Amino acid sequence: MGGVVACAAYADGRRVREVALEDISEVLQQPEQFVWIGLLEPSEELLRVVQREFSLHDLAIEDAHRAHQRPKLEQYDGALFVVLHTVQINAQVQQLEFGETHLFVGQRYVISVRHGASTSYTQVRARCEATSHLLAKGPGFVLYALMDFIVDQYFPAVDLFESRLEAIEEQIFHEGVGRDTTEQIYDLKRELLHLKRAVSPLIDVANRLMRSDLALIPVDAHPYFRDIYDHVVRVNEMVDILRELLTSALEANLSLISVRQNEAMKRLAGWAAIIGVPTMIAGVYGMNFKFMPELDWRWGYPAVMSGMAAISGYLYIRFKRSGWL
Amino acid sequence: MGGVVACAAYADGRRVREVALEDISEVLQQPEQFVWIGLLEPSEELLRVVQREFSLHDLAIEDAHRAHQRPKLEQYDGALFVVLHTVQINAQVQQLEFGETHLFVGQRYVISVRHGASTSYTQVRARCEATSHLLAKGPGFVLYALMDFIVDQYFPAVDLFESRLEAIEEQIFHEGVGRDTTEQIYDLKRELLHLKRAVSPLIDVANRLMRSDLALIPVDAHPYFRDIYDHVVRVNEMVDILRELLTSALEANLSLISVRQNEAMKRLAGWAAIIGVPTMIAGVYGMNFKFMPELDWRWGYPAVMSGMAAISGYLYIRFKRSGWL
Amino acid sequence: MGGVVACAAYADGRRVREVALEDISEVLQQPEQFVWIGLLEPSEELLRVVQREFSLHDLAIEDAHRAHQRPKLEQYDGALFVVLHTVQINAQVQQLEFGETHLFVGQRYVISVRHGASTSYTQVRARCEATSHLLAKGPGFVLYALMDFIVDQYFPAVDLFESRLEAIEEQIFHEGVGRDTTEQIYDLKRELLHLKRAVSPLIDVANRLMRSDLALIPVDAHPYFRDIYDHVVRVNEMVDILRELLTSALEANLSLISVRQNEAMKRLAGWAAIIGVPTMIAGVYGMNFKFMPELDWRWGYPAVMSGMAAISGYLYIRFKRSGWL
């Protein structure tokens, strides 16, 4: 059936066999086994089949179908429904792509539903099967493994943001500031808010998983969810720091634009003076008065020219010294 | 009676019959039925009639009459009084219009009172009647259906805001910035605050409905109110993100105005120099000294003209390279 | 005695008789009666008399004498002490005036002490006497009536602020921006903070009155205090929105000042070019070279003048198109 990526039964931490969706009821009759199903953008019919098989709640199935949910943890009579946002770096354009994963976790099953950009969870499955003493703890551990995998993807995203911020700082403080810098800061802020929206509700989700006495999460699994909690808090903190730095960068940018404008203004003023004074003097000696004795002097012209040069030179040195040029 | 949009009795999830306001007491004698009344900007007398019929609290009736309440949930001996703000997009001017709906919910009745801009709730009624297994749960489910309908109207409003923000970003970063951009940012912020005021108190309302043990809300209806809670939290979050982006947009706008001013200043300075230097030179040769040998040279004029052109050309190239022109 | 505005005994929701301050002890011997005293800026002696009569706490009396308290609710063995800030619009200068009212509420008495700008509470008294079924509930209801009256005064104050903000917006976006706008924004913010200080502590006061099981507040009075709570929260919310809009207005103002500066700079640059180029050309033909063939041409002068006009015209059109002029 299209949309089913993998479907297998597990017992004692080991994969027992691949199961077809129709044969799940057989598996569920064997009390020591549980099923782990991976779905990719499933059709509504497929979801209805799954719903009937495990008697999942209507609203959770609707959520899983429509996607666009906030990250959250909900409990429907003994079953957990977890929504997570996945983050991936598109290597070509160096931008983030977001996706959504919905997890249904019951006493005897784990179902993952992927939407949008996200890597396959086959490597999570492989890793779980490799640590069978942990996998033997049941669906609660699979939930941990999937969440851990998803949360670990946030770190390279934050790293990407940090390197982009560094590039922006370099532009602001060492290269010329153009219009681009402002736009880059704005874009980075916009994407950070997107990431923040994926991460911050997870703090509460992880916190509830590491504390509450949900029957599905054995007590010795709490430290594992506390580990996820720590990671999420750390990512969230890094995002907050990046936001605060971006705000400061925008302000620093504005300051430096003003500093540069100031410098341009001073240069303009300096050169205007250096050009303006000789022009004024030349204008004086261009007057047509009959009686202007200097005009008849033999050395009048060279004297005036030297005078002009001297004044301009003096102004140039003075402006240079006071930092205006 | 004017102001009554619809009034019907329901039993077992099915509409039993239309009821006139005067005959409600009959309905209330049949314990398995409940009444659902829809009022539109009712007169005070009409409200007093309704109050007497269901013995509603004075203060709630006053609120429902005067409108201009904050969204809230109040409990008066077993009856719930819910105030919601409705949002509608006026398609012609692409602006939001706000209204208010007040709901009285008791064991045997639901009364909705609409004020200002809001669509009729006939389609909610139709949808409820179409899912009679849910409607059979009684007034609590009708409350859910009405709230769900109202909250769903917030999403297109947020979408409208997002597309308006995108238009503003386009203006800021790619078109020229004029006075309009600033005004548009300000107006958008003002309207966002209006929407925020409609949405954020709902978080608390939905939270209380999904948790508390109000007799009117059966336990198996809690997931439905949790769904509303999720939607409200999501809208609220999107509004907050929009506000933060608007603040950044205003700052980015200010930065880019400064960048452009800087560029204009540099251009002014550049052209002033290119024009100023030849003017100065021309002034020099316009002096009336008797002894200015260049004036008598055969090629003096073309030489000076070439010199001027050379200097201006040099300045032009230099300014061009350093990005001043 | 100076400072006593009114003093009457009530029983069963009806005014029994006017009482002189000295005769209060008689009233207090009749268990079904309570006294309602209104004081206006009382002298310390008067307050001491009242204190002795009702055995009020020293600290509360000191507060009531010195005024300048924050809005608060305190409980001294069974008696309540409430401090409220009153707000009034001075119609002549359209500015707010603030006052303070202190209320002592006991099982058998209500005492109001007014300081500073505040309207008389005679109309509250009249309104209470008109609804004797409510007044029969005793001092708790009088407390409600006084608080309701005071809180209702905040709404016109907020309306005044809103209309002043609108005037400022009009100035910013449609009239020229002068120094005044900035000062008006600052003044409005300052007054808003003053109003905020009067309103926000009331949220807590009203909340405690509508919830806690104070012996003085009968349970069926809780909805009335919840009504006050709603009003206070609404005023507080409106004040917060006004503050946020003022902050945005200040920023928008700054942006538009920069936009206008930019426009002035571009105009300056444009006209400088339009004047500068002909000046340069005229300078060239003012040079005194012997051999300048154009000078001898018959049509040299008109040709140069036309050339100047053409260049200036070209520059004018170009600047006009690019929006610099």
Next chain:
Amino acid sequence: MGGVVACAAYADGRRVREVALEDISEVLQQPEQFVWIGLLEPSEELLRVVQREFSLHDLAIEDAHRAHQRPKLEQYDGALFVVLHTVQINAQVQQLEFGETHLFVGQRYVISVRHGASTSYTQVRARCEATSHLLAKGPGFVLYALMDFIVDQYFPAVDLFESRLEAIEEQIFHEGVGRDTTEQIYDLKRELLHLKRAVSPLIDVANRLMRSDLALIPVDAHPYFRDIYDHVVRVNEMVDILRELLTSALEANLSLISVRQNEAMKRLAGWAAIIGVPTMIAGVYGMNFKFMPELDWRWGYPAVMSGMAAISGYLYIRFKRSGWL
């Protein structure tokens, strides 16, 4: 012994006698007496003596010796250790000076340790001895009297800040803005943060003293600590309002600098045009063309001069009207 300002034994609210530090153990044998010791920047040895006498905790003694603590309230087996920051206005330079007072309060003793700028507590002692019915309540009341005295010093400090802010507002809106204004705003903010740091932790301290059932604070003293709590909250609120106003003042300042810059720019442009146009015209008639008929006209010169004056006059009036000059 150096460092001991006063040391007396009290019983029944009356001073029994002066005690030397060595004789304290005698006093402590009489169960109805308590000791009140005032220390000023005591040496470590002195503190060790006191510690041994009353068996105080090591860490509290270290704190009291080194000072530089945050305001706090700590409990060491039945004894209270309170740290308070004192504020004083240096009348000469109109600036604040900060100090620290550490209080040890036990069942039978009160010890105050002063560091840095602070007035002597002799007048507190005098005031306590004057109200012996309160002093009879024991060390808890002395604690109140000292805290009340210290908190009352904060009000003149806030008043000083308010008058400095008013001076700054006057500068911003009515006098010219110079570099000083910005520096004054910054300095005021810095000092406000200092005051805030002294005041805000006290809210928690006062709150705990007015609520908790510390054996040392008799229940009937709670209203007194609630009074201190009110004062601290009020000071804290005033400091917050001052901070917010200072932030607005800085922004208003920046706006007005820009407005003034705009005005200067417009003036510059206006005068440049008024001077530039006649210069251009004069340049035209300074050209040396052979055939310039105007040059030979009898009234050419006066006509051109009038034309120049007319244009300049026209420009002047136009700029004046549009507010550029």
Next chain:
Amino acid sequence: MGGVVACAAYADGRRVREVALEDISEVLQQPEQFVWIGLLEPSEELLRVVQREFSLHDLAIEDAHRAHQRPKLEQYDGALFVVLHTVQINAQVQQLEFGETHLFVGQRYVISVRHGASTSYTQVRARCEATSHLLAKGPGFVLYALMDFIVDQYFPAVDLFESRLEAIEEQIFHEGVGRDTTEQIYDLKRELLHLKRAVSPLIDVANRLMRSDLALIPVDAHPYFRDIYDHVVRVNEMVDILRELLTSALEANLSLISVRQNEAMKRLAGWAAIIGVPTMIAGVYGMNFKFMPELDWRWGYPAVMSGMAAISGYLYIRFKRSGWL
């Protein structure tokens, strides 16, 4: 074994003997002894050895190996795992260097794992051994001693930041503002956020250690952890004040840049007028009209020159007075 800095057994507050890692199991058989091991960037194998010896939790060992954890306190069946960030001033470049220390504390052992920049804990060990009555309290006291040592390193870091802020203030208000100032403010903010990240989670850690009834922390050690709590809160508060001051400094900087720009603009305008007016006059007398009577006057030239000088002088004085020059 490489990576082991020190490893000793303690009993009754005294060092019993150095222990090789392999002999630890012997020590653990003697119930009155505990081991204190110091590790420096240990290899994974070493950590595995330690893990087996004390049966530590997998996740804690992974954390200790990979480092890059947030400061935190975790409890794994009776054992505590504490992560702390260390701060050191690199004296040469006057910059902060950060490191991480992980502590495992059990009933019978303390293990410290150092990563990155941090001083050795040999002096802590020495100090502990010097106060054997405290060391006799066991591993809980060693935890205190290590935390106290680490937290004390934060104070010089904050002092360094304060002196750097003072240097920046000096630059802003008294020296010329250049591009560097902005970059320095930004860098300082960035580093402050780094320090904040090390300090603020410690508040919660210290709070839990001083309150909760962890079996490892004897009740009489609580005041010691409260001392650490006070220090951490104080550092955190100082960091927050520094951040707020930096924000104000950035704004003050921007204001002063604008003030300076304003001054430059006014100077430019002033000198432009002083040079422009004589140029205009000279242009007038450079016109070639036949009939310009002034040109033929004997004193025409000196009169015009005096007039120019007078006008320029008048302008100079006027601009000087109004503060433009």
